[in-house]
Amino acid sequence: MPPGLEVFRPRELLGRSILVVDDERSLRRQLTRDLDALGYRALEADSPAAARQAVESEAVDAVILDLFLEGEDDGFQLLTWIRERRPEMPVSVLSAARTASAHIRRAYELGASSYFVKGNIPLAHLYSDLAARMLDASRSATP
Numbered sequence: 001m002p003p004g005l006e007v008f009r010p011r012e013l014l015g016r017s018i019l020v021v022d023d024e025r026s027l028r029r030q031l032t033r034d035l036d037a038l039g040y041r042a043l044e045a046d047s048p049a050a051a052r053q054a055v056e057s058e059a060v061d062a063v064i065l066d067l068f069l070e071g072e073d074d075g076f077q078l079l080t081w082i083r084e085r086r087p088e089m090p091v092s093v094l095s096a097a098r099t100a101s102a103h104i105r106r107a108y109e110l111g112a113s114s115y116f117v118k119g120n121i122p123l124a125h126l127y128s129d130l131a132a133r134m135l136d137a138s139r140s141a142t143p
Helices: 025-037 048-057 074-085 101-109 123-141
Strands: 017-021 041-045 062-065 091-095 114-117
Touching (some): 017 025, 025 041, 048 062, 062 074, 062 123, 074 091
Parallel strands (some): 017 041
């Protein structure tokens, strides 16, 4: 993490699993390194198939998702699949700057928790937003 950027990370979330789904290897690795350094258990997937397997076989608490994976709509299909199985799980989209407003709207309609454009925000903002959404989800699940 760049010095001087504070990240919101409540103690009760440390050790939780976050799945990073991106076909861009260097960014996927950067995200998983950062998440591990922040005290999370980072998992990674480079395709929708690998992401589905991780969600089915691992205790995934949240997802960072690129929408453009191996074809125009695969990230959208994966988001729909996740929402059908885990509607409470936070899914933050981190996608390319070429994304049109129609894609952003569609992601929210399909259940994205938040949407960030690659390269336009410090990653600390993404991590803090995801932590807040994970905290809200865990509090909502507690009776």
